[in-house]
Amino acid sequence: MSMFSKISGAAIIAMVAGGVAFAAGHIPVQQYETDLGKVLADKNNMTLYTFDKDEAGVSNCYDTCAEKWPPLFADIDEHDGDFSVVARSDGTKIWAYKGQPLYLWVGDTEPGDTSGDGVGGVWHVAKPSM
Numbered sequence: 001m002s003m004f005s006k007i008s009g010a011a012i013i014a015m016v017a018g019g020v021a022f023a024a025g026h027i028p029v030q031q032y033e034t035d036l037g038k039v040l041a042d043k044n045n046m047t048l049y050t051f052d053k054d055e056a057g058v059s060n061c062y063d064t065c066a067e068k069w070p071p072l073f074a075d076i077d078e079h080d081g082d083f084s085v086v087a088r089s090d091g092t093k094i095w096a097y098k099g100q101p102l103y104l105w106v107g108d109t110e111p112g113d114t115s116g117d118g119v120g121g122v123w124h125v126a127k128p129s130m
Helices: 003-016 064-068
Strands: 030-034 037-041 049-051 083-087 093-097 123-125
Touching: none
Parallel strands: none
Antiparallel strands: 030 037, 049 123, 083 093
16 A cells, blocks of 8 residues: 555545644644534534634633633744744644634543633634634
8 A cells, every 4th residue: 555545644634524624734733513603623523712802823711711721832943834823922822723822621531512702702613714
């Protein structure tokens, strides 16, 4: 079996398994179908969100905010297309999509939940077409 066949087979299995992963293995973000349409989700299909008070490449969610909205932490410096890593002032790094830091919401308990959309008028599901 050629290397191309193995890679193609793995890609098909990944797509069938529930979402299209970006950058095969490096970026833990994929698309997932929800009641709000396709959204960005983590590797467990938990919906990712953006925060209006962030600036491009700058996370402004710390302390109590970050307890309710855990950042999608990154352990590597990576940039691939629309995905990048943002360095936070506390020394941690998080994933960003088109410069917007990505977060989870503690109120979501099941894959595909979108209960954080619109919270406080400043939290929004991250969509692949943002």
